[in-house]
Amino acid sequence: MRAIVTRGRRWRRPEPPTPADLVTGFRGLLVLACAALVPAVDAGGGGARGWWLVGLAMLAWVLDGVDGYVARRTSTVSERGALLDSGVDGTLVLVMSLAVAGVAPWSLVGGLLWPVFVLVQVWRPAWRRTLPHRRWRKVAGGTLTGTLVIGAAPFWPEVAVQVAVGLAVALVVWSFAQDVAWLERMSKVCPETR
Template identity: 35%
Template sequence: MFLLFRQHSDKAPPTQHRPSTLAELLLGLAGVLVLGGGLGFGLGTSPATLGLAVASYALLATLVGRFHRHSGGLGWANRITLARGVLVAVLAGCLAEPDLIARHAWLFATASGTALLLDGIDGWVARRTGTASAFGARFDMELDAAFILVLCLALLAVGKLGAWVLAIGVMRYAFVLAGWRWPWLAAELPASRRRKAICVWQVAALLLALLPPIPSTLAGYLAATALLGLTVSFAVDIVWLRRNAR
């Protein structure tokens, strides 16, 4: 899920009276337990749903704890990203029960839309507070990739689209794996509004495709536009990396 974090050397000056990263990660776990437990109590989900949600969050928390180097906690921007990670983990847990997603598609879409909204807030907070960092950018990007994969798996699980939709979710991971074989693909890319816009459209298109009023044919067209945009974006980046390879 979050296999793509890289170690960064960002250092923040030590600040007193700030919660530790561990405390914030444990608070996030509490959020997963509350939301997952609420699903079990209110919707009658099985323990497998909560178990998968906790396992997904545990992976996220382990990687954040491993690669976050600041001594004074995550900071507000990363806390918002972590809150989004809590939602994504709970949504991932729902994959254990495809019928649950089908029966409560509007609830699933609302939670996903909230995660998408938070995606726009964390970057704004980072800029406003002057706390933007390489770790925060990586955290945000990899959570986006995981979120998109969860939505693709949800569309497949409810039978609305075929396995081809997974190409949207795994393309990012395939790109990183290719970078192990061809190191020039692993070079840093310049910031790009194009990538962010395409990411937002991917999430929006997949969310729309999941809604009950959207028939499978239209859902397929929406997902196809997301796949086309993603393919073109990766092609542009690959060409740029190749031209600038040393």
């Protein structure tokens, strides 16, 4: 009987969503709509560059700054919210990398970085540490997202999209490499993970 009581104390009701979580959830719905549009726009071949896709993705990208602002203003900043936000960000990048892959196939490198990073955490516990705040990480991620979103607009010449996406992918790969190097260094200095 004591085990049942102890277990009951550990179980907690899920916390209700915060206002920032609702903004992030709305962004997630926009990303899902983008994901549904990619194959529809790409039906003609040559990539999924279309105005509806760009409009929805642009709104999801712009709202990325709003959820953090709302969390800070309402004093509801949480690790759960940060994880939800990074998941929506990573999914948006993946979807938009698929959208421009017909023009710039290397966009998939940028799109797959976040899911691969999350998968590696299963086998490499050292990568589960909370990364220190780095403004440069946000700049690199925002640059890649914006480049993919804007590059999906159908009026850009393919060469311009290829060069811009190539530079943005290189920037975010460099940022990821810095984070992985830090995680590996910390695993040697302090082997225990959070």
